[in-house]
Amino acid sequence: MSKAEVRTIRVAAVQMESKNGLIATNLQHATQLVDQAAQKKAKLILLPEFMPTGYIFTKSIWDGAEPTKGPTVQWLCENSHRLGVWLGTSFLEADGKDFFNTFVLTTPQGKEAGRVRKQRPAAFEAYFTKGDSGPHVIDTEFGKIGVGICLENQLAYIPHMMHRQSVDLMLMPHSAPTPRHGLFFRQKQVEYYNNTLRQLAARYASSARSASGHGQQIRLMENSATGTALWAEFNFSRTIDHSRFGWNS
Numbered sequence: 001m002s003k004a005e006v007r008t009i010r011v012a013a014v015q016m017e018s019k020n021g022l023i024a025t026n027l028q029h030a031t032q033l034v035d036q037a038a039q040k041k042a043k044l045i046l047l048p049e050f051m052p053t054g055y056i057f058t059k060s061i062w063d064g065a066e067p068t069k070g071p072t073v074q075w076l077c078e079n080s081h082r083l084g085v086w087l088g089t090s091f092l093e094a095d096g097k098d099f100f101n102t103f104v105l106t107t108p109q110g111k112e113a114g115r116v117r118k119q120r121p122a123a124f125e126a127y128f129t130k131g132d133s134g135p136h137v138i139d140t141e142f143g144k145i146g147v148g149i150c151l152e153n154q155l156a157y158i159p160h161m162m163h164r165q166s167v168d169l170m171l172m173p174h175s176a177p178t179p180r181h182g183l184f185f186r187q188k189q190v191e192y193y194n195n196t197l198r199q200l201a202a203r204y205a206s207s208a209r210s211a212s213g214h215g216q217q218i219r220l221m222e223n224s225a226t227g228t229a230l231w232a233e234f235n236f237s238r239t240i241d242h243s244r245f246g247w248n249s
Contacts, residue, residue, distance in 0.1 A: 007142050007143075009233075011043075011044045011233075012044070014037060014045060014046065016033055016051065018048070020061070026053075026054065027075045030075075034047070034079060043084075044086040044169075046088050046173060047087070047089035049103075049149055049150050049174055050091065051090070051091070052066075052075075053065075053066075057128070061128055062099060068093060068095065070091075072091040073091075073104055073112065077112065081110025088173070089104070090102055090104070090173055100130055101129050102116070102118075103115060103117075103173060107140075117132035118132070118149040119132060119134075120155060136148065137165045137167055143168030144167045145167065146158075146161075147173075150173065150176075
């Protein structure tokens, strides 16, 4: 990227609880949070993995699957255009007989910029969704956007893929199901998880805080029982020292 093309963009990351299978309810909830992010001048807003779908390890998750251009993609396009922002999230896509964890990024013009399917489903996910080794980079007017969905970001192929394609910004939507007593979790594990969540909520329930991240200021924009959003200024002129990661060979 030349000096003439250097841009700084405000990026927001939204954290919210999704209700399993209640797509319309989750999209309505997310609308409030992206509105808040846009009011703080965020131009790229990332929502969690499976934001509209919810996340449950039973076959009922398939009931929340959507077609390629279903409610979530329509919501992304409509709200991107309404707010003049870039929006991204993943949803459960039904394509033929298969189900995919598909991330979609939309433009301020209300168009789809690109989509990425999760390549390596994590653990039990592999029973409910199929992996797809397609592209993980979306070209935009302000740079190349890399996308790694949850577990993928811990696997070797993602950093090597991002390096090879010289991405400018990396989006990493994450999600995890709330543990429930049953086949996979014992009651004590469920209680420990819920207690940990309550402690974290209490720790961050005070007014906005800030933290330094890679030389940029990351601020807590909103924090309540309904959701949280973080924002940061990202400068696309920053040069990444790939040698730190052993990628210069």
